[in-house]
Amino acid sequence: MAALLPLIILCPLAVAVILLLSRGTMPARATCGLVGVGMGLCALFGVIEAVTFLNGPDSTGALHVVLWHWIHVGGFDTSFALTLDRLSLVMMLVVSCIGFLILVYACSYMRDDPDIARFFVYMNLFVASMLLLVLSSDMIAVYFGWEGVGVCSYLLIGFWYHETPNANAARKAFVVTRIGDALFLVALLLLATGVGSLDFNAVIQAAPHAPHAAITLATLLLLGGAVAKSAQLPLQTWLPDAMAGPTPVSALIHAATMVTAGVYLIARLHAVFLLTPGVMLLCAVIGFVTILFAAGSALVQTDIKRVLAYSTMSQLGYMYMALGCGAWQGAMFHLVTHAFFKALLFMAAGSIILRVHHEQDIFKMGGLRQEMPGVFWAFIAGSAALAGLPLITAGYFSKEMILTSAYNVAPLFWLGGILGAFLTSIYIFRCVFITFWGEARTHAHGRTGIVQAVPLAILGVLAIIGGWMEVPDSLGSVHIFSNLLSPVLGELPEEHGGAVLLLIGSIVPLIGVSLAWMLWKPTGRAPEALDQPLVRVLRADWGFDALYDVVFVRPYLALGRLNRNDFIDRLYDLLASVTQFFGRAFGLMQTGQVRRYAAWIAVGTVLALCLAV
Template sequence: MTALLPLVILCPLAVSIILLLSRGAMPARATCGLVALGMGLCAAIAVTEAVTFLTGPASTGALHVVLWNWMHVGGFGAQFALTLDRLSLVMMLVVSVVGFLILLYACAYMIDDPDIARFFTYMTLFVASMELLVLSSDLLGVYVGWEGVGVCSYLLVGFWYHERPNALAARKAFVVTRIGDALFLVGLLLLATGVGRLDIGSVLAIAPMAPRPAIALGCFLILGGAAAKSAMVPLQTWLPDAMAGPTPVSALIHAATMVTAGVYLIARLHAMFLLVPGIMFLCAVIGFITLLLAAGAAMVQTDIKRVLAYSTMSQLGYMYLALGCGAWQAAIFHLVTHAIFKALLFMGAGSIILRVHHEQDIFRMGGLRKSMPVVFYAFLAGAAALAGLPLISAGYFSKEMILTSAYNVAPLFWLGGVFGAFLTSIYIFRCVFITFWGHERTHPHGRTTIVEFVPLVILAVLAIVAGWVQTPEVIAPMHLFSTLLAPVFGPLPEEHGGGMLLLIGSIVPIIGVSIAWALYKPRHKAPVPLETPWTRTLRADWGFDALYDVLFVKPYFALARLNRGDAVIGFFGAVAWVTRTGGAMFAHMQSGQVRRYAGWIAAGTVLALCLAV
């Protein structure tokens, strides 16, 4: 069992290295076959490890695999080691299984791209980095995986870098998330100073005895790093622009895995965050604000991928709200269901985009229900889960678990969560009704291949039934998910106000869908987006980009222009000039004439002899 665990990381890493060394010479179908084999092995090993672990004697504890000692400096040491407990097991299955389905889908999506080998080099490297992040037993190892997924995100967002907007979107994502990465790194250094170690078990054991200010500041910095990676307010502006990458990238990185790394990190360090209630409240407030602002922005988007991007931000807001309320099981449950239905929605959107000549404006689609039935029903299942339609969607159960926990902490959080669910049901079914009902405004071409069909069907089924592993008491006493995570987080707190809260939470999404139908049902006249100053502000992310442009971007460039001729730049300019001039002088010596070379060799020999004498 211990020998297999590193293979979860090594399988995608090996595929990435092979594709890198092939330098694009491998045919597209061979590339896809290699990716399917490597990711299939990764998923199969992950499932095998999960079954073996849960049926073994250490099922309530943790399995540690020490690969080698990383460093030992003074009193500080770090190991390269992996830990499999029930939390990392859940994350490993999400990354491996959902990742396999997305990369299988990507084989069909990217088959005609001439840079398909480069694409899968980055994608498989991302999976390997994400597996390292969730399995590492040391926060330094977590940080290596954290940086790995960040670099891969940059490379994949700007995959089509020959188009300037894509390159700018990649740069923006990299710069904004680097702010969070810097905060995370400083937090780790502070913990290493205050606690003396960075392996997660020791940090959680020693933290209660460490100076409380150091722990509070460390938690604050780690929260900042997590918030940037998860596109929380105020570091959320990068995610909508990151939709410039290929759609499978959005499905894997910006929906199912990387953006949830911050949720996992806080849940992993939950015992330390419990020591600082103020930071937990801040986490809840950040999630509360983000879920409402993102839902509002999604209401007016016209690009199908940006609708889903803002919905991702909103759903991540629910997860951070749950974390701040101490509802660890609810946050991870919603992480799992969200990975399923959001990957499904992005893959459905990708199939639509391919069939309608790469059009992404939903107001230029319409009537696709009949020509794309498989994609329609898959997208409908994902939309139902995102909206949280009662009993028939996985998202309903995970969202209700969060709302109940939020009500027990502060009724205002519950009220905001319910209003966010109301907006969610409106904007996602606005997208469904405009895209699939009414008259065709762009005629689709081609067909949905079997390679696209299989992942869509599997995820659609999971989006409907996966929620039944954890249900409210008033519906059925099914608590498989919270029982699974009980050894990590403890027993699930008792529910309060269950019946009435559940009834309200069940009715609100239905009302939202009804309003969306009333506003966007098929009419003789084709729908058009509403254009007002208010909708333009919402569509521009509430003006955050314009604000940051005034506060940070323009002053930075102005300062750079002022400092263009300072002494430091002059010094390095002089070094560059000397290098270029010297190179030009020596270039004249390379005449290709053997006699001159022999003369220089003789002159050099005479000079060396003279110096020796």
Template sequence: MDALFLKLIVAFPLLAAAILLLSAGRMPARATCVIGTGSVGLSALMAARVATHATSPASLHVPLWSWMRVEGFSTRIAFTLDPLSLVMMLVVTFVGFLILLYACGYMRDDPDIARFFGYMTLFVAAMLVLVFSSDLLSLYIGWEGVGICSYLLIGFWHIDSANVAAARKAFIVTRIGDAAMLCGLLLLATRAGTLEIAPLLAAPPASATAAFLLLGGAVAKSAQAPLQTWLPDAMAGPTPVSALIHAATMVTAGVYLIARLHPLFAAVPAAMATVALIGLVTLLLAAGSALVQTDIKRILAYSTMSQIGYMFLALGAGAWQAAIFHLVTHAVFKALLFMAAGAVILRVHHRQDIYQMGGLARAMPGVFAAFLAGAAALAGLPLLTAGFYSKEMILQGAWHANPLLWAGALLGALATAVYIFRCIFIVFFGPRHTDPTGRTGATMALPLLCLGILALVGGWIDMPDAIAPVHLLSRLLSPLFGAPTAEGPSWLLWTGSLVPLAGVGLAWLLWRPRIRAFTPPEDAVARLARTGWGFDTLYDTLVVRPFVALGRLNQTDICDRLSDATAATARAGGRMLGRMQSGQVRRYAGWIAAGTIAALCLGAWP
């Protein structure tokens, strides 16, 4: 029965996507919402049933069909449920359901709502295929599926050319990583003779090249340096799209891939060190950019890059459970933050500049409470929030791996608290610059309430022994990853608790409610940080412009000239033959006579 449920968990959103896209917008908006949200809701219910009734998730393997079989290599489509895919299944289905329920209110007036929900349900189905796949080649199908869905959703409002450009940018940048990942998979297939995950993990080949190629795919999909430039521009899509991409699906795929193949990476110390270094660099660069952004969604976008950086740092440090724990809590509070930001944007006439808001706490207390809960969890305020417990576990793992990693992660925690509470103090306090209108409907408020509660208490599933000896998630994942990293001295816990509070205090000193908000001096560093540290300019100079120039030069290359000459010769020959077709019988007879004489002469030639 569990095997049937596992198939249906994927089938429901996939079937809903087919129905909605084939309806071509002829279905009423309410029916569209029911089908789209209901399909993912059914998947969430079945996921809960599988999670509560599966006695041994590691033993659940569901073969579907054989894909290809050649001499020395075979691959098949099959689903496997183990502790890691169980956690991801719950995150994708439950958070995805709440995002789609929210989207029913957010997108209710959009004329293309059927297309929107079709893409969203297809997105969820592709992520579930990625999570459940027992073979890396079928995992790659889900991997590419979330990529194409992100392209379609980022450019959903395609009338605006800027949205199309953002979607194209996301597609191209992530394709760079996907090409590297495919090369890594082909290399693994030649080295190990299989792409089945279980045999690969049982005897992982010590291939540094394969590990780094797979890391390239993870870096691009999870928007880590240096392939992170697509994520801030992905804010061009509707807010529910931003919530789904940043919380439950696409950007977590890279983290999942490394965690899934952790023995392969653990066998290559250089790859592990690179993963940790990429995570540390990204979390600090992204936090620095978030500090100077003025668009509320771009602040949250850079925040996502930074928090995924924490997960990469934990993976590189070997703190596997900590990375997955933070993935779970981040999915909750980041979806909450995006949806609360979307509610604010709707009610302030689609303005996104935080300096055009202000004083909204009294006008929308429910939305303010939801945003505050998400911000507190993102900052990792001690004891009260889920983010504190997951981030604390990462800090403990970083300390045991390398104290420099711990110091960098701690600096990132300080910056996180500063930039998110800067956003709160400017948006919800101080003088009001825009009068909000309307109200937040029930379909939008209910997901905010559910996620707000989880953002506060969701971290209780795994806590430090100094607070309470609760390790539910670590115990669940231990068959895959082994025992979690031992806890360090108590002063680590105290330091990790005080630094976010210091960040909140610093944000209060700089942006506390006042008649005129504090504006830091606009220097070169601030301008550079606001533009994402110049990565776009660098790539435009080194890659885009030379490529375009080469394309223009290649418009008239030697191959084109040969083709043009061939075409010109054919046209000239056609014109010449056309002159011979005059329609005059006397000329035809003359040509026949001339040809006969020429043939006789050639035959008589000695």
């Protein structure tokens, strides 16, 4: 079934091309029908390919499809090829299936927008770019997909570009992630010159024999690129502002695609990162710090989408801490469960926003569980999974897998993860209690249609039962997910301190939920602490934006103003003036009179003869 592999990418790409060629003339209903068919085929082909591959004779190996040979210069050779192994299979299913549910939801969410065709062009290009990223066997093709999701995220975040904050948010996301893109590109150049190839297998095989300093620098640069893409400290400032885009965009970026690209890249090159323990330690520290910083900011946000944005940063911190600790299966498992509950939370939040007149401030909602019970239960399921409520949610099992591995490496990492879990349960159920309990401050209108309800129901089920494919030994020893990835990522390390760690990890989220209930359920009003200076600092992302504005933005703008009329600009102006002069001079010769043209030919002939003599 090798032919299906390129079709998985071509389906959303073909939809984007058709909508682009229609130039917005296609009716909204036809547009949504085309998007549903295209993404439905993408998800269907992905499932068929996965089942066929896992049941085939080479299920522990890889399916390699070469589309064309690309570059052959000296000793450097690269092909445009796709590879399906168990790691890329997981990512392919997450992107295609979760992406399908999000785009189906978006058909209802965006149905009244006059630019719905342009919206779905961007969304389908986004999905196609992400599929190219996860299925490519060569890092040059990965870079094309990497840049593709970056460009599409810029277009989607600034989709309503006529509003200045949206355009600013898009530009900010593009510039900050561009830092990581530049680091990634330098790493590719370093690997290409040091290894002679950018094929993943070739790089992994050659890395142990390459100079250690070069490999260390390359992995450090790759980590920098991944950190920017996944909004980890210190390049996290773009993600909260990315909430300016439509809510389905937030669900797609935060759940299954762009922000997880860095996690996948490090997991794909895990054998290379194992050669650089210092870089792995840095990766774990970055994740550890991001968990706590982002959770602290989420505690005081009043915008429901910004609460979820900071929770994304914090949950990605868990993945990076796991990668730094060598818990590759734990990072990928949390990536999958996070895709379930975070897409669910964003889409449920979008349904709330639509029905409360586009209000996003949770302190202006309240009492909504009576008016939208279906959305309430969907949000509860996602919140419980995010908080990691024990035994009944997917987030519990994936988070415990990470915490156990972190404890085996350094108890401090485990302690930070436990504190992060405590803060997570507080801030997400603070959002739940303020939004759905208390007195009603905004009444919901309309109803949540079936097109939105079906994806919410599917993801709600997955957010609850999706974690049962990996249960620790103390609770039943089910290792379906880790066994799936073990041929690619190695065997799962032995558990230590299992029962005690599980007990602590089970109690802490429950304490957090109880504390949130005591603080916010009775009244649903904002406590006085929200006006304190520390709270304002936390709400402003710990002052990172203000710091970067002083250190980078203002000096850059000042330098630009000083450099506006410098000598180099005058030189270019002179060249432009000279070019324009000769252009006008030669233009005077074009009179349209045949006699003058014949005279010029005669003069030229005479001059040529004189020069010849």
